[in-house]
Amino acid sequence: MEHPRNSAAPSVLVTGCSSGIGHAAAHALVRRGWRVFATARQRGDVARLGDEGLEALPLDLACSESIAACVEEVLGRTGGRLEALFNNGAYGQPGAVEDLSRAVLRAQLETNLLGTHELTTRVIPAMREQGGGRIVQNSSVLGFAALPYRGAYVCSKYALEGLTDTLRQELYGTGIHVSLIEPGPITSRFRENAYRAFLDNIDAAGSYHAATYRAVEARLAGGGPPTPFTLGADAVVDKLLHALESPRPRARYRVTVPTHLFAVLKRLLSTRGMDRVLMGATRGERET
Numbered sequence: 001m002e003h004p005r006n007s008a009a010p011s012v013l014v015t016g017c018s019s020g021i022g023h024a025a026a027h028a029l030v031r032r033g034w035r036v037f038a039t040a041r042q043r044g045d046v047a048r049l050g051d052e053g054l055e056a057l058p059l060d061l062a063c064s065e066s067i068a069a070c071v072e073e074v075l076g077r078t079g080g081r082l083e084a085l086f087n088n089g090a091y092g093q094p095g096a097v098e099d100l101s102r103a104v105l106r107a108q109l110e111t112n113l114l115g116t117h118e119l120t121t122r123v124i125p126a127m128r129e130q131g132g133g134r135i136v137q138n139s140s141v142l143g144f145a146a147l148p149y150r151g152a153y154v155c156s157k158y159a160l161e162g163l164t165d166t167l168r169q170e171l172y173g174t175g176i177h178v179s180l181i182e183p184g185p186i187t188s189r190f191r192e193n194a195y196r197a198f199l200d201n202i203d204a205a206g207s208y209h210a211a212t213y214r215a216v217e218a219r220l221a222g223g224g225p226p227t228p229f230t231l232g233a234d235a236v237v238d239k240l241l242h243a244l245e246s247p248r249p250r251a252r253y254r255v256t257v258p259t260h261l262f263a264v265l266k267r268l269l270s271t272r273g274m275d276r277v278l279m280g281a282t283r284g285e286r287e288t
Contacts, residue, residue: 009035011078012244013070013123015059015116016089018045020188021138024233025086025240026054032241037074039089061089061115062107071122082126084134084244087116092194093152094216095202096209104201105152112156117163124176132175136243137164138236141184141259145266145274147282149209149216168251179243182263183236184256185227195220212286219285229257 012029016022017038026038026049038049039059049056057073060066074082090112093104120135127133142150143157161180168178198204198220204213239253254260258281266274 009033010083011035011037011074011081012084012086013037013039013074013082013119014086014088015039015061015119016138017049017054017056018042018189020190021183021186021233021236022086022088023049025088025237027052028234028237028241029244030054032245034084034244035078037077039070041089059089059119061112061119062110063115064118067115067119067122071119075126080126081130082123082133083130084136085120085123086136086138086240086244087120088138089116090138090153090156091197092150092190093201094149094194094198094220095152096149096207096212097151099202099207099209100152101201105155107201108152108156109159112153113159113163116160120167124171127176128174133177134244134249135167135176135178136240137161137178137180139164139180139182141182141254141256141262143180143182145262145278147278148286149212165251177243177249179249179251179253181236181239181243181253181255182259183231184258185230186236186256187230187232191220191222215286231256 012034014022014026014029014036017026018040022038026036029036030053036054038054038056040046040049040056041058041060043058046056046058057070058066059070093100093108116137137160139161140157142154143161146154164178164180171178195217198217202213204210204217207213235255239255243249243253254263265277269277
């Protein structure tokens with residue numbers, strides 16, 4: 001499909017657009033007049049996004065060559081300009097920390113942290129040259145509150161938050177604004193993708209945690225109860241629009257009740273007290 005290309009429209013590169021938050025964000029930004037470069041890892045998803053009227057490109061965050069090719073293509077199409085980057089692409093690797101091999105943990109970090117970092121560093125020079133820009137990182141409530149059996153994802157998001165806080169300080173005064181969005185439970189294919197990663201990479205039957213994994217599998221496969229306070233992807237998009245379009249974007253945007261609640265409790269409670277709250281909040285999903 002031929003895409004309208006308004007050279008005067010601000011451009012934004014969005015990662016992880018095959019479904020969920022990225023998909024909703026890409027379409028919402030087009031409706032608001034942005035020139036959106038919607039990316040996805042699978043070629044079939046790229047083709048589908050193109051059929052939906054989006055300017056779609058392949059991007060695999062675990063591959064440096066793919067990142068370089070994507071950025072080169074985007075800047076080539078825009079004449080070297082890029083007003084915004086929304087780093088949304090990520091997946092969750094479930095499993096107890098002791099069951100995560102070095103290779104599995106590395107794969108989680110390659111996509112959720114290192115690929116995001118590499119993509120960001122490749123667009124900063126263009127933003128600096130044009131005198132400003134917006135970088136928005138999609139983190140998680142798990143970027144500051146750890147939950148059991150999510151250690152790989154927690155690790156990636158804690159690291160992303162620290163790296164982003166440092167980047168924000170280093171870019172102060174350049175006109176490049178850096179923001180974090182911290183969603184809680186959002187309707188998406190996240191569970192479906194996490195379940196696939198669990199089956200591929202965790203030896204559930206041979207683990208000390210085998211009994212708990214039966215409940216984990218039921219939840220990921222859709223047999224468990226819905227997560228309380230789950231919101232639609234539009235809740236995240238609302239925060240993204242403020243981060244991209246407000247003259248004074250915030251450093252952090254929290255989405256969903258659990259995110260706001262855990263942020264307050266983490267300031268008020270001791271570490272042991274917070275552990276009890278977090279363990280209690282997830283007890284039901286670990287019981288068969």
